Amino acid sequence: MEESQVNITISNLNQTxxxxxxxxxxxxxxxxxxxIIEAASLCKVSSSKVSxxxxxxxxxxxxxxxxxxxxxVPLQKKPIMRDEIVRIKDFLEDFDQSLIEQFLxxxxxxxxxxxxxxxxxxxxxxYFAYKLNFVTNKxxxxxxxxxxxxxxxxxxTLLTIFSVTGAFAKFDNIYNNANKQGATVLLILxxxxxxxxxxxxxxxxxxxxxxxxxxxxxxKTRTIFFIFIEAVIAQLVKTN
Numbered sequence: 001m002e003e004s005q006v007n008i009t010i011s012n013l014n015q016t017x018x019x020x021x022x023x024x025x026x027x028x029x030x031x032x033x034x035x036i037i038e039a040a041s042l043c044k045v046s047s048s049k050v051s052x053x054x055x056x057x058x059x060x061x062x063x064x065x066x067x068x069x070x071x072x073v074p075l076q077k078k079p080i081m082r083d084e085i086v087r088i089k090d091f092l093e094d095f096d097q098s099l100i101e102q103f104l105x106x107x108x109x110x111x112x113x114x115x116x117x118x119x120x121x122x123x124x125x126x127y128f129a130y131k132l133n134f135v136t137n138k139x140x141x142x143x144x145x146x147x148x149x150x151x152x153x154x155x156x157t158l159l160t161i162f163s164v165t166g167a168f169a170k171f172d173n174i175y176n177n178a179n180k181q182g183a184t185v186l187l188i189l190x191x192x193x194x195x196x197x198x199x200x201x202x203x204x205x206x207x208x209x210x211x212x213x214x215x216x217x218x219x220k221t222r223t224i225f226f227i228f229i230e231a232v233i234a235q236l237v238k239t240n
Contacts, residue, residue: 008058008203017053020045025069032070036062087209088223100231102204106186107138107232110158114149114183115142116174117162119218121225125162128229135236146174155182164211164220166193175200190224 013021020043027034027042039062040047051062059065107113113132115125122144129142141152153159159178161168166189168174178185186202191210206228211220 008200010057010200010202012056013053016045016049017056019043020050020053021057024050028066028070032066034066084211084221084223087207087211088227090209091207091224092227095231097231099204099206099228100235103186103188103228103232104235106158106160106184106202110138110156110184112139112152112154112157113141114152114157114159115140115162116144116149116159117142118144118168120222121162121164124222124225124229127226131229131233132236135233135240146177149174149183150177150181153178153181153183157181157183158186159183160186160188162188162225164190164222164225165217166191167217171200188225188228190220190222 010018010021023043024034024039027039036047036050040050043050054062054065057065059068115129117125122142125142129140132138132140141148143149143152149159157178159174161174166187175185184202185200186204187200188204188206190206192205192208193210206224
């Protein structure tokens with residue numbers, strides 16, 4: 001079965017595409033073998049419309065889309081790396097500059113940025129916020145408390161959630177409360193996880209790999225996060 005990595009952007013969909021999205025994601029949970037012609041018929045649109053929707057969402061084709069939303073996509077054929085240094089080296093050698101461009105496209109559209117993470121990720125985000133304050137005039141907040149999000153979030157806010165695995169126990173409350181406040185939610189994952197919370201509008205996966213699955217989330221490294229945010233800061237400095 002083929003591997004897949006996509007950066008999902010639901011917020012770019014129009015009303016018709018949102019309706020297609022809601023219907024097809026529900027259908028794929030019941031029928032993972034759904035064909036594009038059947039999907040188009042059930043949604044009462046053309047196959048080309050479904051294909052356009054799939055590509056706009058961030059997938060290469062309907063097969064990749066189907067594998068993702070039916071939960072069939074494997075995380076990685078080699079989930080346990082020989083060495084974490086090797087995994088980081090692979091990331092650097094194949095570094096994707098478009099990841100920086102995607103993040104900054106979101107970042108530039110809001111006056112208030114809330115950075116959210118738990119445990120070691122929260123500590124890393126404090127460093128990120130410190131550096132951002134030197135290169136931008138935006139209001140930057142970093143938190144690991146839900147109450148802070150409820151108090152700070154509004155329609156001018158980008159809530160950026162950083163997570164290594166995407167396995168947040170309180171994801172539902174965080175997303176729903178931010179959404180009620182009119183904020184946009186962006187999830188940045190270090191590991192590729194096709195089973196991540198499905199309501200998130202915008203997702204950026206930094207890698208196609210996972211760290212040693214025997215490690216607990218707080219035991220995993222944040223090295224790739226650091227590489228990513230240093231590249232973001234460097235681009236902001238260059239732009240400014």
